[in-house]
Amino acid sequence: MNKRTLQTQQRLLGFIYGLGGKLEKRPLILSRYGGVKSNSSIDYHLDKLVQKGLLKIESPGWVGWVVPGCESQQQVDRKLAIIGDISTDTPTSPWSTEEENTTEEEKTLEDVRRFLRGHSVQVPAELVERFGEFFALRVKGTGMIDNLIDDGDIVLVKPAAHANNGELILAFFIKEGTSILRKFYSEGRYVRLQPGNSKMDSIYAPKENVELHGKIVGVIRALG
Numbered sequence: 001m002n003k004r005t006l007q008t009q010q011r012l013l014g015f016i017y018g019l020g021g022k023l024e025k026r027p028l029i030l031s032r033y034g035g036v037k038s039n040s041s042i043d044y045h046l047d048k049l050v051q052k053g054l055l056k057i058e059s060p061g062w063v064g065w066v067v068p069g070c071e072s073q074q075q076v077d078r079k080l081a082i083i084g085d086i087s088t089d090t091p092t093s094p095w096s097t098e099e100e101n102t103t104e105e106e107k108t109l110e111d112v113r114r115f116l117r118g119h120s121v122q123v124p125a126e127l128v129e130r131f132g133e134f135f136a137l138r139v140k141g142t143g144m145i146d147n148l149i150d151d152g153d154i155v156l157v158k159p160a161a162h163a164n165n166g167e168l169i170l171a172f173f174i175k176e177g178t179s180i181l182r183k184f185y186s187e188g189r190y191v192r193l194q195p196g197n198s199k200m201d202s203i204y205a206p207k208e209n210v211e212l213h214g215k216i217v218g219v220i221r222a223l224g
Contacts (some may be wrong), residue, residue: 009045013054014081015135016067023065080123082136082154086170088143089200091178121154121220131217134158137170137181144168144181147196152222155181157214168216174209181216 016023046065049055055065085092121136139153147168149155163169169184171193182193182203191210193203 005045009049011083012042012045013049013067014083016055016065022067080121080134080136080156082121082138084137085140086137086155086179086181087140088149088181088195088197089141091171091173091176091180091203092140093178123156123218123220131156131158134214134217136220139181142197143200144183144196146198147183149181149196149216149219150222154220154222155216156218156220158217159213160215161212163212163215170213170216171205172211172213173205174211179213184212 046055050057050065053068056068057065123136134156136154136156139149139151139155142151144150149168157170160169163184165185167184168181170179170181171184171191172179180193180203182195185192185194186207187204189207190204191207193205195202
């Protein structure tokens with residue numbers, strides 16, 4: 001298994017952990033961030049996770065995939081996988097993490113489980129009930145410090161393709177293939193991505209080169 005395939009399956013499994021261990025439909029967001037390009041490709045990775053025993057297809061009476069041990073999980077505080085990093089300073093590769101860049105290309109199944117257990121955060125049940133599907137990213141940089149989002153904090157992101165002016169969003173630059181966390185403003189033919197740091201400048205980009213990949217719905221502070 002090559003490194004990219006491993007990372008895609010890690011992210012897919014982490015996404016399912018973030019939904020409480022159950023997935024009822026294919027996560028289309030992976031086509032943006034995880035390198036998955038089609039439904040058949042997503043099905044391929046789901047099938048591989050089933051073959052490895054990291055997922056199973058639950059039946060009868062419910063069609064979907066479930067992490068073993070999560071079959072009867074109720075609405076309680078959820079352990080959400082942190083699936084990568086997001087910069088607030090300059091655009092970087094989506095969900096890039098230092099750990100992913102330094103790990104070996106070949107990992108055992110226990111390595112995958114260890115990765116997920118070691119990169120997670122506890123999310124209150126009321127947030128899950130209020131926002132539904134979302135995922136977690138670790139913040140890199142101080143570009144949003146005036147909005148009380150600092151380096152090392154964890155942001156909870158709800159997938160979204162549209163935002164109102166002033167909302168905190170994940171912006172994806174199509175041509176460059178990079179992302180950044182900033183405050184969103186629509187200004188004519190351009191998007192202004194406003195930092196929360198007076199020492200940094202706004203980023204202006206043509207609307208056709210910017211995609212919104214999610215809104216920030218919660219922040220978990222880093223201690224220390």
